[in-house]
Amino acid sequence: MAYWLMKSEPDVYSIDDLIAKPGPDIWEGCRNYTVRNYMRDTMQVGDGALFYHSNASPSGVVGSMIIARTGYPDPTQFDPTSEYYDPKAPADGSRWLAVDVAEPVKFDRVLSLADLRAEPELAEMWVLRRGQRLSVMPVTEAEWDRIHRMVGQTPRRSAS
Template identity: 60%
Template sequence: MANWLMKSEPDVFGIDDLERVQVEPWEGVRNYQARNMMRDDMQEGDRAFFYHSNCKVPGVVGIMRIARAGYPDEAAWDPEHKYYDPKSPPDNPRWYRVDVAFERKFDRVIPLADLKQAPELADMPLVRKGNRLSIMPVSEAEWDFILSMAEEA
């Protein structure tokens, strides 16, 4: 089982939305490195931190699990969809998605500012300058540390 961190803007799709629907396709990723992780590395049962980005207090807000491993992102084939990509035909898909399932919402946001202050997370891509990936692996030690921060609340 692997651990991940997946970012979403809460005004587009947040932890409360996932709690309401329980399972949702994580669509619209249009970065090749993140796509490769969803297509090749994420497996059913993997855990992921849900991270709210581009908001007043960006940070980790809860836990979800991968409910379905990578499969083609059908939104890329729909000309009416905001994630449409004419260079991604069904017979040779360019973009992939996974399904995520709600597990738990934290009592409080674990702010990015707090994550950056923790020496235990110094090697985590999230806290490194210039990293803008929407999906990233999380080591077991990083997972346990962030979880301990959530449980201190």
């Protein structure tokens, strides 16, 4: 089982939006080759993911979820009305991928960047690195566990 941190601006897609869905929902619109490669090569069904609200007041980890479907062609790359449309995307959909996420759990409080930085066990976390702009990044099991303990929750584990 692997762990991830996935960023979204809450006015675009929030943890509350995911909670309102009756089942899994698509995580779309990632336009970075490193993120695409994670979705294609590394993410697996049952992996854990931290939901991070970016460009918010405060920005931070707001909950967790699981990966419910591995990488598949992101349909927004073919939709000319979408802000994620890519006229150069090949017909096989291999340029940009999406995953499905499910089983959201909203934390009782936001773990802000300041909260994360103040925690010595999280000092090496990718999201805290200067210049880190990826919208999806790996999280270690120790980081996953520590974040859940910070909000008084038992770390989630894959059922598989």
